[in-house]
Amino acid sequence: MTSFQPETVPGQAPPADSVHPRDSRTDAPTSVSRLNDTIRGFIERWGSVWVEGEITSFNRRGGNVFGRLKDLGTESTVAFRIWSSTLARLPKDLKVGDHVVACVKADYFPRTGDFSFAISAMRHVGLGEQLERLERLRVQLRSEGLFDPVRKKKLPFLPHCIGLITGENSDAEKDVHRNAELRWPRVRFRTQHAAVQGDRCVPETIAALKILDADPDVDVIVIARGGGDPQTLLGFSDERLLRAVAAASTPV
Template identity: 75%
Template sequence: MTGFAPDDGGATGDAVHPRDSTADAPTSVARFNDTIRAFISSWGSVWVEGEITSWNVRGGNVYGRLKDLGTDASVSFRLWSSTRQRLAADLSVGDHVVACVKSDYFVKTGDFSVIVSAMRHVGLGDQLEKLERLRAQLRREGLFDPARKKPLPFLPNLIGLITGERSDAERDVLRNAELRWPGVRFRIVHAAVQGERSVPETLGALGTLDADPDVDVIVIARGGGDPQQLLGFSDERLVRAVAAAATPVVSAIGHENDHPLLDDVADLRASTPTDAAKRVVPDVAEQRALVAQLRSRLTTRLTLRLSHDIAQLEQLRSRPALSRPEEQLERRSHEVELLVGRSRATLERRVAEAGLRTRELRASLRALSPASTLARGYAIAHLDSGVIVRDAAQAPAGTALTVTVGRGSVAATSRGEIAEQTSN
């Protein structure tokens, strides 16, 4: 390794000069890095324009990245907490900014970055500005409406997975899904997850899996990245294809803070590929524990019910009517015999009383009957009209009469009234 020193004399101290090192007497990496730092430290501050593509806060300091608006060039920056307090509070990923930066070289690792001393908004980056307009349009069309999102199956028969070939996202999904449900099955279709091939390959993979009747749910997974790398998952063609898919789609793009349009239109948004695996398949241990808990509750309920029913049955069986039913029959039989005897005696008594009364009434009737009077020698005279003669004037001389005696009747003719004979 050959060293160098700044031509303008900016390097100081033990700066390495080309004449000071050879193949036989090389300089150390530490002296080499010190020379670079000394050279870079001589640069003054400069204002640069770009788009924030990374913004991570650690210990109050910000570690981020600025990307050139017209090319893929980018640079890492650091923003100390004391400086951050003086800046706008709403600075975030996607903002178009100008920043006053001073170059810095970290000797220990040989990393180059810039220190931000000032930063202000210029406006949203062109790409993110277009993305936000598309987001608003799709929201108005109802593509983000929760009512149109399809529910995921409890235990899918086959899971479709769209991800990068041999990617960390693929390993995370497979490993965590198999840990939760060892029998889970996948159909994996690899696609580019960034760059120009990302959208057409993802669309093709989505169409293939959606057309497979055995696939119950589709997971689109990527292991995060800066907004520039994730732009493919906000492409309008892909977003509309996911909305039109008949199979439920899970978006597992990036990390918690990443938010492409695919997250909004998917039937379920998972914060990471690992989270997607946990949301798509149930945990077999949890399900077994749940089944065991339900079986235990069912056993307890059945045991209590059986114990209660057995106790009721024993209580019923202990009653005399069931424990000694012959006694009930004997007692009832005896009661019936008593009632029959009483009824028979009452009936006989009443029949006898009625017979006696009948005889008495017959005797009274016989005593009062005209036949009894006639039997004693009396007679009854009737006119032809049947009227009983009670007055002699009713039968003047020549009147035909019928005279009834004790046994039979005789015809007679009245000779008129006769004088009443008086006895001496």
């Protein structure tokens, strides 16, 4: 059987779809479609894998689940999906924070270039390490009296100046302004911007808290951010930040 290649004009690059990624050059690039098809062909040769991790995101959409599984010892995560037909066979109480073992098979969507793992089986191992760590911290701080109602500082009925800690140019900042001004048009804000997730979140939020707590005009402090999965919200359960809030002289 004779194989016909697309005709090329001398001096011109061949059609990108005809160039295999391994043969691509600066003057003969491959196409995005050919690249994605090649990647999918490689990934489809992988078999199923049993993997252990912690569920950090578990969102139900249209009967299916889209989530993330986190490594127990590092911050590495992978995206997963569970089709409704598979979900019906899994434990009904799967949730964020669960320590699980799952059978996964890699899948790659050539149209969008998205990579995830399809789950065919999943079972509990125990309470996720992250959830265990937070529960231990909660017990420790409660035993120290940090959550006692007598420690709570009275909120002002109509604060004249609100200290706001939030992400720069965030929807959370706009929402706090909008709702506060609807209730008390004369309210003023002293705003300190800080990272609301990641490694910078805790130190920047604590630094902003100290600045606003030292300002005699600030009647109350609000620390705000929008929604997010539990993994991105971890900074707000950090022991350093919790102790800084407890030590503040201004209501938070």
